[in-house]
Amino acid sequence: MSELRWHPFLEEWVVTATHRQDRTYHPADEHCPLCPTVPGGPMTEAPFQDYDLIVFENRFPALQLDPAEPGVLGTALSPVCPSEGVCEVVCYSSRHDATLASLPLLQTRKLVRVWRDRTLSLGALDEVAYVFVFENRGKEVGVTLSHPHGQIYGFPFVPSVPSRTLAAEDDHWKRTGRSLLDDWLEEETAAETRIVARHSEFVTVCPVFARYPYESWIVPTGPWTSLADLGPEGLDSLAEAVHSISQAYERLFDAPLPLMMALHQAPTDGVARPWTRLRVEFLPLRRTREKLKYLAGVESAAGNFLTDTLPEECAVRLRSALASR
Ligand SMILES: [Zn+2]
Numbered sequence: 001m002s003e004l005r006w007h008p009f010l011e012e013w014v015v016t017a018t019h020r021q022d023r024t025y026h027p028a029d030e031h032c033p034l035c036p037t038v039p040g041g042p043m044t045e046a047p048f049q050d051y052d053l054i055v056f057e058n059r060f061p062a063l064q065l066d067p068a069e070p071g072v073l074g075t076a077l078s079p080v081c082p083s084e085g086v087c088e089v090v091c092y093s094s095r096h097d098a099t100l101a102s103l104p105l106l107q108t109r110k111l112v113r114v115w116r117d118r119t120l121s122l123g124a125l126d127e128v129a130y131v132f133v134f135e136n137r138g139k140e141v142g143v144t145l146s147h148p149h150g151q152i153y154g155f156p157f158v159p160s161v162p163s164r165t166l167a168a169e170d171d172h173w174k175r176t177g178r179s180l181l182d183d184w185l186e187e188e189t190a191a192e193t194r195i196v197a198r199h200s201e202f203v204t205v206c207p208v209f210a211r212y213p214y215e216s217w218i219v220p221t222g223p224w225t226s227l228a229d230l231g232p233e234g235l236d237s238l239a240e241a242v243h244s245i246s247q248a249y250e251r252l253f254d255a256p257l258p259l260m261m262a263l264h265q266a267p268t269d270g271v272a273r274p275w276t277r278l279r280v281e282f283l284p285l286r287r288t289r290e291k292l293k294y295l296a297g298v299e300s301a302a303g304n305f306l307t308d309t310l311p312e313e314c315a316v317r318l319r320s321a322l323a324s325r
Helices: 019-020 105-123 161-175 178-192 232-252 297-302 313-322
Strands: 001-006 012-016 053-055 081-082 088-090 130-137 149-157 193-196 202-205 216-220 259-262 279-285
Touching: 019 216, 088 105, 105 149, 105 216, 105 232, 161 178, 161 259, 161 313, 193 232, 193 313, 202 232, 216 232, 232 279, 232 313
Parallel strands: none
Antiparallel strands: 001 012, 001 081, 053 088, 088 149, 130 149, 130 259, 193 202, 202 216, 216 279, 259 279
């Protein structure tokens, strides 16, 4: 059963997806459903002997184009809707032990082009208002398949975090006639201390307001609102930025770093928002080599982050991890 239920106190949708309880859970490496199919072996999601990069619909989708009718009736305060939308999986290497950091730069260039292609295709659907590209990395984040993969959700609504961000950007635009992200990047550039890396069309920064340890944002230096706005040079620059920060994270603790990567961009609902900006956020979940960051009472229930790492210091460590290659 999968449906959207309205939370009237938080004014946001909750997606129920009970069938996902049955999804493949930490299979042994030889039964990996994302590895290429071995001749004579069981069919995997990749019915080929090898592949470069593949995208396919999630077998256990939280959102789908032809959803079942909801199992409960909505009320005046809590409407319930079918969970319309799309959930896709992106496998960016046929190698079971690859990571975003270990990919050759050429493969990352292909990957950002796949993100753009899927943004255009899913964004063109009437059912999709927002294309969200993300990766959960590490069993600490709840990943059930260790084969490297990212995901793309075509949401039928603009999700809560981008919705709040868009409201703040809209407000700033109305007050100043400027883009909030452009103005913030100007402040970070002037301060200099939290800049991790500069690329031709993107900058990587540990934001002054970082909520997660070693959190970084890849943001554009041009007025790009979504992947759709990027040409070949912009895509290559984004690929370089993703490639280098992924490598820095890999070297930081000399161990795989559990993290979430999230790409935010303009909604695809047909409304022009020239003041919003594309960005890629990396949200790591490790404070030190041994200690994980948990989202506990204050973060999860009160909604505000307590952080014991300073972005200024995190930026220094990430810059030296980058320089150590
Ligand atoms: Zn695999």
